[in-house]
Amino acid sequence: MALDSGTTAWLLISTALVMLMTPAVGFFYGGLVRRKNFISMVALSFIVFALVSIQWVILGYSLAFGGDIGGLIGNLQHFGLEGLDPGQGDTAYPPLLFVAFQLVFATVTMAIVTSGFAERVRLSAFVIFVLLWTTLVYDPLAHWAWGGGWTMGLGSLDFAGGTVVHISSGFAALAVALVIGKRAGFGQYTMEPHNIPMTLLGAALLWFGWFGFNAGSALAANGLAANAFLVTNTSAAAGALAWLFASWIRGKPSSLGMVSGAIAGLVAITPAAGFVTVPASIAIGIAAGLLCYACMLWRINKGLDESLDAWSIHGMGGLWGAIATGIFAAAAVNGFSGLIEGNVQQFVANAIGALAALAYAFIVTYILALAIDRVIGLRVSEEEEYVGLDLSQHGERV
Amino acid sequence: MALDSGTTAWLLISTALVMLMTPAVGFFYGGLVRRKNFISMVALSFIVFALVSIQWVILGYSLAFGGDIGGLIGNLQHFGLEGLDPGQGDTAYPPLLFVAFQLVFATVTMAIVTSGFAERVRLSAFVIFVLLWTTLVYDPLAHWAWGGGWTMGLGSLDFAGGTVVHISSGFAALAVALVIGKRAGFGQYTMEPHNIPMTLLGAALLWFGWFGFNAGSALAANGLAANAFLVTNTSAAAGALAWLFASWIRGKPSSLGMVSGAIAGLVAITPAAGFVTVPASIAIGIAAGLLCYACMLWRINKGLDESLDAWSIHGMGGLWGAIATGIFAAAAVNGFSGLIEGNVQQFVANAIGALAALAYAFIVTYILALAIDRVIGLRVSEEEEYVGLDLSQHGERV
Amino acid sequence: MALDSGTTAWLLISTALVMLMTPAVGFFYGGLVRRKNFISMVALSFIVFALVSIQWVILGYSLAFGGDIGGLIGNLQHFGLEGLDPGQGDTAYPPLLFVAFQLVFATVTMAIVTSGFAERVRLSAFVIFVLLWTTLVYDPLAHWAWGGGWTMGLGSLDFAGGTVVHISSGFAALAVALVIGKRAGFGQYTMEPHNIPMTLLGAALLWFGWFGFNAGSALAANGLAANAFLVTNTSAAAGALAWLFASWIRGKPSSLGMVSGAIAGLVAITPAAGFVTVPASIAIGIAAGLLCYACMLWRINKGLDESLDAWSIHGMGGLWGAIATGIFAAAAVNGFSGLIEGNVQQFVANAIGALAALAYAFIVTYILALAIDRVIGLRVSEEEEYVGLDLSQHGERV
Amino acid sequence: MMMVKAIIRPERLEFVKQALEKAGINGMTIREVQGRGDQKGITLTYRGGKMNVDFIPKTMLDVIVADEMAEKTAEIIMNAARTGKVGDGRIFVLPVIKSFRIRTGEEIH
């Protein structure tokens, strides 16, 4: 296939948009923690970005997209990007651009997981965790779904990363939170988000970047990209309004609830963006907003300190999105039908793909976190946690 | 016409750029109010974005771009985006992308109007206002100018929304301010902008997004888009410098004045961007900066609490831009001539288009605001205003 | 050559991305100064942007890209953009778009120089400096390297502005700092960065915008752009990690160190982005992080108040990048070989180009700053410096 | 000397300052504080948690004056700061034993 400059232009900018999402997660999370951990929270996202950027070009890309080994993982044929011509390949865009586009997905996934570490992780342990997690959890899952692995073979649909990115990061954050334990004082006094405007800014940048994430996943500048763009926006808006009004009934309509709902809607539409219509995206978004809100309330009620709700929003929103794709996929959009159009098989394939990612991510993360905790300790000392990670880990303060 | 991937890529990213402008308005405004209303101001922009996003795909797009009814409004043929193929249409870009591109114009217009509500609006009344205003004011005006309505037939030129977006929102904000009344304490003590850097950040993002707004309105990635891009930047720079130096003469050159001037320049070039040359854009920008500055001083002098100057900057800047388009349009750019090239008719058509939008927006908004105020009350209680909208409306604080 | 819509789309958005870098420099710097100079620091970047935007379309573009006069400067054939058709030229993108793309390079270069002025410059003197510097320093250097001047003739490679942008601005900042003198109290008490998150935000936006800077410099949406994109990201990541770990050895791993390293990596890859492979970019980035960190420590040790390290990061990082291009250029990427592939001549040409830019920028800036200081005074009064530039120069405060 | 410590509504500061200035009192030190009294608060709701906020932003004002001026100063502040609604604040007068001007090192009497 000849290289197409329009497609290439769209993928270039989509990659840049998705890149912005990693620090955006940092700012989103950073506004939610206490002042003494603001820099830490943003810094974690940058550290993730830098570490995964290097890991990806050396090893990760090859593990995810190298020649398939038993449906589970890629081989090392592209170690150090070996064998990728800087020029044109057999796609409408340059192969190195695909490497970059996939890279920014790997980074933002890892950034979402920092929710489970918030305000208590030791930086040195975190660095090791990042390198191992992206290699042992993300790279295989990317291979399964997109690189020729077994869930891809199964026919499970995941347009832009509902399972690979959101289910995996959300349930990984849950596993991390269970291993590292609650923040000191959690449940005893309110940990007030210290800078809500920063969280709103992060949300705005996430929403912005998500157009690259979902519409870029069309891997072309065409009608499919346009469909993905519009359903993404619609689902986000529906999710925002659903959470806003639901929380209004229970008290005041908080801005944090609204943007949480928007993220929930964005997460849920991610696997579906290339398969469903705009009206369906309204339904998907509303359900995502309500479901994730309920999950968050349940989590708090249970006294579970998965601190910044990656689990309830990305994990559960992603799960819903994967299932919703199996329900709402409409042949008119992209040739695939879901449950509503009578295709039970698609629904089943999607459910299997989602649950497999969920189980794999949760279990491997749990073991990994436990191992690191035992060997070098995941958590800062009580005193360091008290003065905050900004001072204790970075020697900086707001 | 065959779908063109380069054009589609440019429209995709332009849509994302313009999307960013809605929260950017929120941050721009949010920095200008008092700390106790910061979250509220940003939240209003998000709420606008979510509400109008849903209204647009269900109803708004059809009212604006459905089959013409008497030059005034579109019909309901595209209710729920009915009849829009996710794939290719008869344009160089997918029809759903045009829906998305127009959507973000509708949202940012509504966001600008929040200026008139600042620091005193009841959230529930605001939600109702947004749904009615975008349906009764924005959708008809968009139809008039771009959807086959009467001002379009008249030959009035509006490249990217000088009348539809800026005149309408600016004069709507004025009407709102007149109905809702001054903030408690206005004129008695200074209401110091509490976070100028946030306003500067909002301005930077607005300037950035405006390239999508104006150059995207070429609906193609070509020389016309390039012209629109460059005159947009030039007019913004000229407006910034004009306001900066004018305010320097009267005292100190404030950064707020500078960015206000930039926005004035951006507003004024909006209708003209596809019709005028770079040298003309310098003149348009300078005049915009000076005019809007004078209008703002006049407003303050009159004790008018149109709090964040949507009227003086968007309303009056937009009016100047519409007229300037009729003056400076150069055939060499896009085939249309203005007054300077001897085309009086263009000048008249543009003046009529602008004044019609002005009158329609002002009158309908005034009635709408009054009606809502009477029925459920537009304004919070005195006590709620005193503690601030962040706490009273959202249960949050900075 | 026929206009290509994909290339045009990519250049349009690249221009917008690079535009964002100028305020991003403002926020990056603004977070590093004391609270009383935050607005000032951001405002300087906006003022630069506005002034240079106007200078460029009137005069600067012609000086840089007008017909060559003796290899040194362009003629005035494009004064006021005279002779540039708004439509198509003989490139794959519209000529006016090239004007805009080059414009944003001129602005960000000037913005970087504000490091040397931080917290002590008189606004009126600064305005004059900007107009003269961009005309006398930037425009000739741009002509030398890209407009048909002598270093271009020499075969010196500078893909996206290592010499023109970074060496020139870094050494100019050094010259300015030497002329204007240390901030009052420098070396006596710590001047704590007052808002590190803002610096991190600026860094995120710089990293984001840099994709337009480097990958846009391919002037096409193709494999070369993809290569530039990916090596840019990789070098930034490597630089961030190098500085992070180096500073970790000496104490705590600060977030500021990490983003400084990222910028160092971005600077160093700038001239090389279209000529080197991904593995080489790791080496370039690591070396940049370590080198710039060492230079910064040396500067502080020497008591040199080049306040925000434009010299150590942009100046020295750019110098390293120019030399590294001469070392690592690989024929497989873009047809050019460097030292490693045995091409000594390329190495020499690049070293000459870099040193010439360095010497020219430093000397002319030094003279210029001295002249302005003698005639009208570059620096605010002691009292104004004490209350801060926000209040004294802009009549505003955070 | 006496320290007249007033807790007032932030938006009344300008008026208090002017009233004191008229009476020839220029020196003072202020800061933002949060007060709790009869003025009722509000319930915050975050993503999930709730929290009762009953501290309202106030401005605290320290004015050191000669003993005989204390009562007069308090009166001026009260008149300028009063809105008549709950939450207007309090004034406390504390004894000051010694007082110095740093610039000169001299004691102020």
Added chain:
Amino acid sequence: MMMVKAIIRPERLEFVKQALEKAGINGMTIREVQGRGDQKGITLTYRGGKMNVDFIPKTMLDVIVADEMAEKTAEIIMNAARTGKVGDGRIFVLPVIKSFRIRTGEEIH
């Protein structure tokens, strides 16, 4: 009257407030301060410079009470604010000569 001035850990404020409320003491004024004592600080490292930070965030609480209530109030605060670790803070009791309510202008005894 007496001013009971307490410097406590910020996260103990909620407990102190509730304890005082139970004892019928509602009025108080708080603010964020930074304290230095036996609690050890930390060294900051910027891009280049270093700086020793030994001020730790604390909350300062002013409660004006009748003379006879002062000691009792101090005790309530101490019990509610105590964690037993270094850095719990101090309480100082200062004499107040006069006290006024701005809203009414009346003196409080």
Added chain:
Amino acid sequence: MMMVKAIIRPERLEFVKQALEKAGINGMTIREVQGRGDQKGITLTYRGGKMNVDFIPKTMLDVIVADEMAEKTAEIIMNAARTGKVGDGRIFVLPVIKSFRIRTGEEIH
């Protein structure tokens, strides 16, 4: 005991801290305040409005010391905080009736 309350230039804090430390005085509580005195302010201009700003950022320092140390403490602070220019600030000494350590609940004498 006495409360030595100093209002100083923020950038002199480091020097004051070190001077006190040398004299064996470690405990103190600080906060940012804004002061008005002879030091002249500046006029702010927003988009439209104007506003006179005559409050200058200062640091307030509370040091509780034994009665006999009060004057000495004031002197140390004054010497370390002085620049000799208008705006150096003031020191006020207030009586403290009682003083407690929260951690132990004991009274400090």
